[in-house]
Amino acid sequence: MPELPEVETVVAFLSPALQDKFICSIDLPNGYSKVIGNGNLSSVINAVKGRKIVRLSRRGKYIVFELSQGFLVFHLRMTGKLLLHPIEKKFDKQLSFHIGFKDNSNLYFYDTRKFGRIYFSRTLEWLEEKLGIEPLSKEFNLSWLTQSLGQRKRMMKPLFLDQSYIAGLGNIYIDEILWKASIHPQSISNKIPEQSIPHLYKSIRSILQDAISHNGTTFINFSFGENRTGEFKEKLNVFGKQGQSCPNCKGKIQKFRVGQRGTHICNHCQKLYV
Numbered sequence: 001m002p003e004l005p006e007v008e009t010v011v012a013f014l015s016p017a018l019q020d021k022f023i024c025s026i027d028l029p030n031g032y033s034k035v036i037g038n039g040n041l042s043s044v045i046n047a048v049k050g051r052k053i054v055r056l057s058r059r060g061k062y063i064v065f066e067l068s069q070g071f072l073v074f075h076l077r078m079t080g081k082l083l084l085h086p087i088e089k090k091f092d093k094q095l096s097f098h099i100g101f102k103d104n105s106n107l108y109f110y111d112t113r114k115f116g117r118i119y120f121s122r123t124l125e126w127l128e129e130k131l132g133i134e135p136l137s138k139e140f141n142l143s144w145l146t147q148s149l150g151q152r153k154r155m156m157k158p159l160f161l162d163q164s165y166i167a168g169l170g171n172i173y174i175d176e177i178l179w180k181a182s183i184h185p186q187s188i189s190n191k192i193p194e195q196s197i198p199h200l201y202k203s204i205r206s207i208l209q210d211a212i213s214h215n216g217t218t219f220i221n222f223s224f225g226e227n228r229t230g231e232f233k234e235k236l237n238v239f240g241k242q243g244q245s246c247p248n249c250k251g252k253i254q255k256f257r258v259g260q261r262g263t264h265i266c267n268h269c270q271k272l273y274v
Contacts, residue, residue, distance in 0.1 A: 002076050004135070004168030004208055005232065006216035007058050010082060010224050015056045017084055018065075018107065023048050025100035035096040035109070037075075037117035044120045048072060060131045060167030064124065073119040073127065074109070079221045080116030083108045112221075131167040135204050140166075142201045149189045149197065156192075157185035158259035168208075172217055172239045175264045177203045179238045184272035185258045185265060191273040210235065238264040 002010070026045050028035065036044055051067040058064065063082070065072040074082065086095075086108055097109035097118055109116065121127075133140050152159060159165055160174045169177075178185050181200040183192065192200070216222060216230035219240060223229050233240075237247050242255035246266040255264050 001061070001078050001170055002080075002216070002222055003061060003170035003173055004058070005173070005211035005214075006222050006224075006230060007061050007063060007076070007168070008212050009215045009230065010076075011056050011058045011063055013224050013228075014063075014082060014084070014107075017105075018053050019055055020052060021105065022050065022052050022102040023067075023099055024050070024102045025098075027098050027100075029095045029098055030093055032096050032114060034114070035111070035116065035118055037119045039120060044118075047120050058168075059124070059127055060134075060163055061170070062127060062131075064127075070120060070122050071124055073121065073124075075117045075119075077111070077113070077115035077117070079112040081110045081223065083110060083225075085226070131163055132165045133167065135166050135168060136208055140205075142198055145201050145204075146194060146197045149192055152189045154189050155185065155259065156183060156187045156189055157261065157263060159189050161259060161261065171261055171263075172219065172236070173207060173211065175239045176207050176237060179264075179266060179270060180207060182269055182271055184267075184270040185263050187271070187273040193273065238266065240264065 026041070026048065028041055033041065047070055048067060051069055054066045054068060056063065056065055061075065063074040084107065087110065091110060094110045094112050095108060096111045096114065096116065099107040133144065156178060157174055160169050180203040183196065183200060211217060211232040214230060214232040214235065215228070217232040217236065218229035219233060238253050241253045242264060244253050246253055246269055249266065249268045251266055251268040253264055253266055255262055257263060
């Protein structure tokens with residue numbers, strides 16, 4: 001599933017092309033009505049037809065189209081792709097959603113597994129209620145992280161996967177962050193020594209910023225634009241590296257399950273706090 005850096009990459013790519021365009025049509029080429037997460041096609045058409053896209057932004061793993069009135073919100077889930085041009089005809093059945101603009105340009109939402117969703121809402125209150133702090137925001141600082149970890153008694157990986165705690169993190173970047181911070185993913189949050197939290201804080205921000213600068217990570221499905229892929233895979237240290245040598249200690253990277261998620265660690269470098 002695309003995580004914060006991948007979604008940020010998509011927003012950065014689409015923004016110049018879509019900002020200030022007027023929506024004139026919406027349709028479901030294959031009749032897949034479940035792509036609309038709330039309401040139905042006619043209600044969405046009535047709400048957005050004629051509206052201008054004021055700007056695009058990201059909230060957690062969601063792509064937000066701010067309209068002249070209301071919001072269109074996209075969640076790509078596992079295999080969703082927002083493209084400016086149609087792709088090969090053999091992929092027609094993967095086209096879940098289509099928007100036509102007044103200037104005759106288009107936006108296509110392809111989704112192989114059909115898990116992606118689109119929402120229309122008058123406000124973003126529902127989204128703010130379900131999502132936690134943004135890890136690259138001004139509000140996310142060392143003081144906040146220190147206090148919030150101390151107030152919780154949860155394993156670190158499941159805690160960081162919880163989108164109501166920190167929005168946008170997922171399997172890839174959590175594994176990379178915890179490795180860089182030398183913290184075992186099964187460590188308990190309120191047992192992390194206070195002197196270790198600044199390193200964790202810096203690891204979160206630096207890895208996410210570095211991944212964004214490399215257009216995210218393409219591991220299996222992620223691509224954007226004209227089939228462009230993320231380049232951060234070449235910089236991964238532990239994710240997907242099971243059986244290979246740890247870049248720090250040359251010990252073997254292991255993979256096991258934490259919170260029902262495949263997790264990559266170096267047992268020598270990452271300390272368990274319980």
